[in-house]
Amino acid sequence: MEILQKLFYTDLGNTTNNIAILIFRVLFAWELLTVHGLKKIQRGTQAEPEHIPNPLQLPEKLNAAVAQFADTIVPFFIALGLFGRLALLPTIGVTAVGYFVVHRHDSREVRDIPFMYTLCLLLLLLIGPGTYSIDHYIYQLLTK
Numbered sequence: 001m002e003i004l005q006k007l008f009y010t011d012l013g014n015t016t017n018n019i020a021i022l023i024f025r026v027l028f029a030w031e032l033l034t035v036h037g038l039k040k041i042q043r044g045t046q047a048e049p050e051h052i053p054n055p056l057q058l059p060e061k062l063n064a065a066v067a068q069f070a071d072t073i074v075p076f077f078i079a080l081g082l083f084g085r086l087a088l089l090p091t092i093g094v095t096a097v098g099y100f101v102v103h104r105h106d107s108r109e110v111r112d113i114p115f116m117y118t119l120c121l122l123l124l125l126l127i128g129p130g131t132y133s134i135d136h137y138i139y140q141l142l143t144k
Helices: 002-008 015-040 060-080 084-102 108-127 134-142
Strands: none
Touching: 002 084, 002 134, 015 060, 015 108, 060 084, 084 108
């Protein structure tokens, strides 16, 4: 039961805090999807899909799949608070690689974006999605 609690249970102490993290999750997920996710999948439009760097030399299809999943599917999990902590891991990986590998020699202004995304994702990983999340309801069902 302890593992279920660590994965699914989050209570930030009061309604205000839980509503604040809900708003943060939804706005963060929207930004991640619209700014980074949609440009990775712009097929059939006049705009070309974004080039996805591959600094770890993974197979191209795997690299693209991880990046697309992290920026197009994970935002829905974040917004809903569904498997919140587990779902964040691929996106933390992508943004951390962006900060530490892809942009390591760039100016602070360029490195700022992956740094802030990684920081926000780590915050969500540590505190969880709050009581206004599907995870919270899953935990309640599993512990009855």
